[in-house]
Amino acid sequence: MGFQKGALDPFPLADLVCRETNMKSKGQRVGVVVPLEVEKRKKPDAVARLQTLVDRDLDDVNDAIRASMASAVPLIPQLADYLISTGGKRLRPMLVLAAAQITGNEDRHHIYLAAAVEFVHTATLLHDDVVDGSELRRGKRAANLVFGNQATVLVGDFLVSRAFQMMVKAKSLRVLDILSNAAAVISEGEVLQLSSVNNVETTEDTYLKIIQAKTAALFAASTQIGAVISKATAAEEDALESYGRNLGIAFQLVDDALDYSGERAKLGKDVGDDFREGKVTLPVVLAFRRGDETERAFWTRTIQDRDQSPEDFDHAMELLARHDTVEATIDRARHYGKIAADALAIFPKSELRDVLQDLIEFCISRAH
Amino acid sequence: MGFQKGALDPFPLADLVCRETNMKSKGQRVGVVVPLEVEKRKKPDAVARLQTLVDRDLDDVNDAIRASMASAVPLIPQLADYLISTGGKRLRPMLVLAAAQITGNEDRHHIYLAAAVEFVHTATLLHDDVVDGSELRRGKRAANLVFGNQATVLVGDFLVSRAFQMMVKAKSLRVLDILSNAAAVISEGEVLQLSSVNNVETTEDTYLKIIQAKTAALFAASTQIGAVISKATAAEEDALESYGRNLGIAFQLVDDALDYSGERAKLGKDVGDDFREGKVTLPVVLAFRRGDETERAFWTRTIQDRDQSPEDFDHAMELLARHDTVEATIDRARHYGKIAADALAIFPKSELRDVLQDLIEFCISRAH
Numbered sequence: 001m002g003f004q005k006g007a008l009d010p011f012p013l014a015d016l017v018c019r020e021t022n023m024k025s026k027g028q029r030v031g032v033v034v035p036l037e038v039e040k041r042k043k044p045d046a047v048a049r050l051q052t053l054v055d056r057d058l059d060d061v062n063d064a065i066r067a068s069m070a071s072a073v074p075l076i077p078q079l080a081d082y083l084i085s086t087g088g089k090r091l092r093p094m095l096v097l098a099a100a101q102i103t104g105n106e107d108r109h110h111i112y113l114a115a116a117v118e119f120v121h122t123a124t125l126l127h128d129d130v131v132d133g134s135e136l137r138r139g140k141r142a143a144n145l146v147f148g149n150q151a152t153v154l155v156g157d158f159l160v161s162r163a164f165q166m167m168v169k170a171k172s173l174r175v176l177d178i179l180s181n182a183a184a185v186i187s188e189g190e191v192l193q194l195s196s197v198n199n200v201e202t203t204e205d206t207y208l209k210i211i212q213a214k215t216a217a218l219f220a221a222s223t224q225i226g227a228v229i230s231k232a233t234a235a236e237e238d239a240l241e242s243y244g245r246n247l248g249i250a251f252q253l254v255d256d257a258l259d260y261s262g263e264r265a266k267l268g269k270d271v272g273d274d275f276r277e278g279k280v281t282l283p284v285v286l287a288f289r290r291g292d293e294t295e296r297a298f299w300t301r302t303i304q305d306r307d308q309s310p311e312d313f314d315h316a317m318e319l320l321a322r323h324d325t326v327e328a329t330i331d332r333a334r335h336y337g338k339i340a341a342d343a344l345a346i347f348p349k350s351e352l353r354d355v356l357q358d359l360i361e362f363c364i365s366r367a368h
Numbered sequence: 369m370g371f372q373k374g375a376l377d378p379f380p381l382a383d384l385v386c387r388e389t390n391m392k393s394k395g396q397r398v399g400v401v402v403p404l405e406v407e408k409r410k411k412p413d414a415v416a417r418l419q420t421l422v423d424r425d426l427d428d429v430n431d432a433i434r435a436s437m438a439s440a441v442p443l444i445p446q447l448a449d450y451l452i453s454t455g456g457k458r459l460r461p462m463l464v465l466a467a468a469q470i471t472g473n474e475d476r477h478h479i480y481l482a483a484a485v486e487f488v489h490t491a492t493l494l495h496d497d498v499v500d501g502s503e504l505r506r507g508k509r510a511a512n513l514v515f516g517n518q519a520t521v522l523v524g525d526f527l528v529s530r531a532f533q534m535m536v537k538a539k540s541l542r543v544l545d546i547l548s549n550a551a552a553v554i555s556e557g558e559v560l561q562l563s564s565v566n567n568v569e570t571t572e573d574t575y576l577k578i579i580q581a582k583t584a585a586l587f588a589a590s591t592q593i594g595a596v597i598s599k600a601t602a603a604e605e606d607a608l609e610s611y612g613r614n615l616g617i618a619f620q621l622v623d624d625a626l627d628y629s630g631e632r633a634k635l636g637k638d639v640g641d642d643f644r645e646g647k648v649t650l651p652v653v654l655a656f657r658r659g660d661e662t663e664r665a666f667w668t669r670t671i672q673d674r675d676q677s678p679e680d681f682d683h684a685m686e687l688l689a690r691h692d693t694v695e696a697t698i699d700r701a702r703h704y705g706k707i708a709a710d711a712l713a714i715f716p717k718s719e720l721r722d723v724l725q726d727l728i729e730f731c732i733s734r735a736h
Contacts, residue, residue: 071556071559072556073556073559073560073563074563075559075562075563076556076559127521127522127525130517130518130521131517131518131521131522149498149499149517150498150499150562151559151562153495153498153499153521154495154499154555154558154559154562155555155559157495157528157555157558158552158555158556158558158559160525160528160551160555161548161551161552161554161555162552164532164548164551164552165548165549165551165552167548168541168544168545168548171541173536173539173541176536176544177536180529180532180533180535180536181533183528183529183532183533184526184529184530184532184533186529187522187523187525187526187528187529188439188440188441188444188526190522190525190526191439191441191443191444191519191522191523191526192441194443194518194519194522195441195442195443
């Protein structure tokens with residue numbers, strides 16, 4: 001299975017690929033943007049290569065996902081399918097499959113687990129969209145706008161329960177323990193995020209706690225359970241957990257940077273959603289701290305008091321550029337990416353290990 | 369621990385107790401309403417007696433519930449506590465404890481399971497309140513009005529994940545299988561209910577499917593897992609599952625009848641909620657079928673088209689009375705109550721068995 005553009009395109013921003021010279025020396029990078037159509041013929045990106053390596057398993061995961069969406073209540077497959085079948089990156093399932101594969105998995109239980117984490121992720125997106133009042137998701141109208149908040153909440157609950165059913169099928173109490181803990185951490189993170197939503201004085205540490213919980217916990221659980229189901233050694237399990245967690249942090253940092261990226265508009269995604277919703281992400285955390293009193297008053301008015309006029313977003317973008325906080329956010333992502341890469345180093349060199357390491361840089365370079 | 373009025377009062381309508389003569393002969397009952405203060409001194413009701421029999425375990429369950437609500441994010445215990453600590457009937461946890469006790473349970477795992485089912489139930493109530501836009505719950509302003517829909521959805525998710533964590537603590541894959549299946553059935557039932565919400569032509573069969581899913585499935589899982597955790601025989605497990613399921617159906621039928629009960633207003637509960645939300649419950653299903661064309665047009669306008677004026681509820685009450693459909697709903701409840709009672713009959717006579725059987729009639733007589 002090759003990397004397909006369109007519906008399955010896992011990182012649409014890869015349409016623009018940044019070739020960088022001197023990647024590791026901060027401040028001296030020169031980015032040249034070239035269309036992916038040209039780039040892809042030369043070398044498939046890390047996600048496409050990962051898809052190829054877990055190809056057969058991924059087909060089975062997609063079968064399990066489709067089977068688990070089935071219900072005698074027509075609204076359930078309609079709504080679930082709206083989000084799952086069309087826009088899914090399948091990044092988290094692929095992490096389960098890759099972690100199982102790199103630790104020599106021999107049975108098929110990881111298929112259910114990979115499908116389960118995708119359902120947990122999708123349920124989170126559905127509830128997020130209701131909570132945030134989102135208008136776009138994966139380039140389409142958000143499910144809450146198409147099906148209503150009521151159905152979106154309830155189908156989210158359904159997907160969580162289906163995920164739980166699939167996890168039980170893998171028959172591992174250890175795995176269930178890891179996933180139930182991750183689920184609790186995720187929802188705790190969502191509430192923490194809601195509690196901090198308009199607080200411009202949120203610290204970088206609190207911000208990190210939120211993204212560790214709401215994003216990195218499921219990445220970490222995905223790679224860890226892949227190891228557990230293969231009966232990997234403790235060292236391998238720890239390495240994969242660390243890889244997943246740090247990749248997840250880097251991924252979310254870049255995602256939050258992208259919300260202030262001009263490129264994003266080309267992808268049919270909402271730009272400036274976080275700003276309009278008063279979500280305090282790292283670009284704003286840093287701009288508030290680095291700014292002067294006038295600038296802080298601007299952030300307080302627009303984010304804390306939610307008193308925004310249409311031209312405020314452009315001014316926000318200027319302030320972020322003035323203090324280089326989008327770039328600083330991506331630099332922070334690089335830090336966690338390096339930890340993820342080193343965590344994997346205990347595994348013998350293999351194509352899969354290489355791809356997992358390249359995946360880190362691929363996630364980060366989405367921002368360029 | 370005796371039966372306490374107020375916060376822990378499990379069936380507030382028991383303030384009025386109906387003493388009936390000739391209970392089993394339909395159509396000849398004579399109800400005499402007397403204040404519970406008089407009645408209670410004579411004979412404690414079934415819930416109070418059940419509480420006494422599972423007293424020590426119930427204290428442990430309450431400790432487990434409080435411990436599991438804890439979080440470093442203050443909004444979580446605030447919101448969870450708003451609903452759990454003050455208004456909880458603890459009916460489902462008591463069913464877990466009773467089923468474990470009647471089958472000779474010897475370990476403490478059932479404590480976690482009892483707390484877990486209460487969390488699942490509470491999460492369902494929170495999401496229901498958001499979906500229904502409820503204004504009152506257990507005599508207080510509904511959580512969604514106090515804390516907002518966003519927090520209510522997310523804390524509901526948190527409680528589900530905490531429930532899942534507690535279930536895993538009981539270390540039984542069989543129990544996890546039962547509970548994950550119940551969770552899926554419950555959420556499927558919620559979506560089915562939403563899909564049928566304004567359809568006045570809903571059949572009694574579809575209505576039954578909905579209440580079996582959204583209410584009886586958790587009752588059945590509660591009694592079944594109590595048996596499983598005690599390593600009961602298959603016959604005992606089946607008996608308890610059947611008891612729980614049929615009790616749950618009867619319970620919900622009576623609940624739906626109560627929504628059209630004049631007595632309900634005295635309890636600080638919303639009366640006519642189902643009518644105003646266009647929920648088609650059995651009293652309306654039967655009234656629509658038994659009514660003439662003019663009456664059906666009334667139901668279509670008020671329920672299907674949601675075109676209601678303030679006096680419509682009184683007219684709806686008249687139509688229900690004309691066709692005796694509230695009483696018919698309670699009669700249906702009696703049918704399921706009898707199945708529940710007979711299911712228990714395989715257990716040797718004991719005080720606990722007697723109380724569980726009396727609990728059925730207690731649930732049903734709430735309606736008088």
